[in-house]
Amino acid sequence: MNYIEQLPDSARRDQISTLHKEKQDWITQQKKGFLRYRTPCEILQAFPAEHVDCTDDTVVIGDPAEITPQEQKQIISALEGFIPWRKGPFSIFGTEIDTEWQSQRKWKRLLPKLPELKGKIVADIGCSNGYYMFRMTPYRPDLVIGLEPSIQHYYCFKGLNAMARQDNLHIDLLGVEHLPLFPECFDVLFLMGIIYHRSSPVDTLRDVFTSLAGGGTLILESQAIPGDPPTALFPEKTYAKVPGTYFVPTGSCLQNWLRRAGFSDIELFCQHPMSSIEQRRTDWMQFESYSDFIDPDNPQKTVEGYPAPHRVFIIARKK
Numbered sequence: 001m002n003y004i005e006q007l008p009d010s011a012r013r014d015q016i017s018t019l020h021k022e023k024q025d026w027i028t029q030q031k032k033g034f035l036r037y038r039t040p041c042e043i044l045q046a047f048p049a050e051h052v053d054c055t056d057d058t059v060v061i062g063d064p065a066e067i068t069p070q071e072q073k074q075i076i077s078a079l080e081g082f083i084p085w086r087k088g089p090f091s092i093f094g095t096e097i098d099t100e101w102q103s104q105r106k107w108k109r110l111l112p113k114l115p116e117l118k119g120k121i122v123a124d125i126g127c128s129n130g131y132y133m134f135r136m137t138p139y140r141p142d143l144v145i146g147l148e149p150s151i152q153h154y155y156c157f158k159g160l161n162a163m164a165r166q167d168n169l170h171i172d173l174l175g176v177e178h179l180p181l182f183p184e185c186f187d188v189l190f191l192m193g194i195i196y197h198r199s200s201p202v203d204t205l206r207d208v209f210t211s212l213a214g215g216g217t218l219i220l221e222s223q224a225i226p227g228d229p230p231t232a233l234f235p236e237k238t239y240a241k242v243p244g245t246y247f248v249p250t251g252s253c254l255q256n257w258l259r260r261a262g263f264s265d266i267e268l269f270c271q272h273p274m275s276s277i278e279q280r281r282t283d284w285m286q287f288e289s290y291s292d293f294i295d296p297d298n299p300q301k302t303v304e305g306y307p308a309p310h311r312v313f314i315i316a317r318k319k
């Protein structure tokens with residue numbers, strides 16, 4: 001079933017449907033850039049899995065006993081089509097995908113504050129390949145919508161979920177900027193790894209606030225700089241080599257943004273320095289990673305000389 005029909009009446013269904021259709025028409029063109037990811041996705045769609053387990057660190061889709069050695073080769077080749085793999089780990093019919101990020105570490109940090117998901121409508125904004133969406137399924141949400149504008153991540157999730165067949169998970173090629181089409185829609189919204197990429201972070205948080213239903217909960221995770229004053233770093237060009245990074249706040253600055261956007265019951269429940277244990281080069285992601293972003297002579301600084309990143313986790317509510 002199309003997720004749009006399952007949204008509350010407050011959703012701007014007509015506009016979402018129009019956009020959804022426009023995006024689908026756009027990516028179904030026979031262009032090389034689209035085919036590069038569509039083809040592996042279509043190959044994976046031929047392998048619905050019997051055994052699926054999203055309860056542990058590695059999301060397991062399929063058991064090796066379910067396929068022939070020939071089919072396994074086909075699956076591995078399709079999975080390689082999605083390199084670089086950023087979020088995971090996954091195990092696909094016995095193929096272990098060691099992703100750049102050890103995403104289970106982030107999931108474990110937020111678990112103590114995970115809101116009730118059972119029967120809820122949930123959004124994961126910037127959901128990447130859906131690792132966290134899969135991790136939500138044991139908590140039995142009614143509907144999880146991942147907004148993700150990257151075609152690579154979109155098709156990767158589509159391929160994974162064609163095998164995993166979790167009917168309550170959906171992805172659309174939309175971004176955080178489309179949240180105004182979803183007023184009062186979500187019981188729980190995850191905004192992780194996004195806010196420092198926004199040039200107007202408080203406006204984004206206002207849009208998030210509007211998209212939450214009354215009593216809804218936001219789980220916000222962000223890169224941050226260490227320190228107590230409510231300030232934000234604004235890098236000249238890149239931060240830790242990442243372009244498109246605007247404001248990197250301290251934890252208290254981020255809490256002030258949330259207050260000004262209308263949130264209540266704001267609690268920063270975890271803060272930790274980033275490290276190459278959590279983000280590193282692997283066989284499935286062979287480009288530069290965390291250790292290349294940090295000053296080799298001073299791990300407290302990025303290569304640009306800015307304070308090295310922390311990560312903060314905040315829970316906040318809409319009354």
Ligand SMILES: C[S@@+](CC[C@H](N)C(=O)[O-])C[C@H]1O[C@@H](n2cnc3c(N)ncnc32)[C@H](O)[C@@H]1O
Nearest residue numbers: 125126127128147148149150175176177192193
């Ligand atoms: C740093 S990653 C974070 C991924 C994941 N949420 C996590 O916490 O591990 C940022 C993600 O946001 C996606 N993204 C890029 N532009 C976006 C936009 N305008 N709205 C929502 N997501 C966006 C990227 O494709 C990428 O998957």
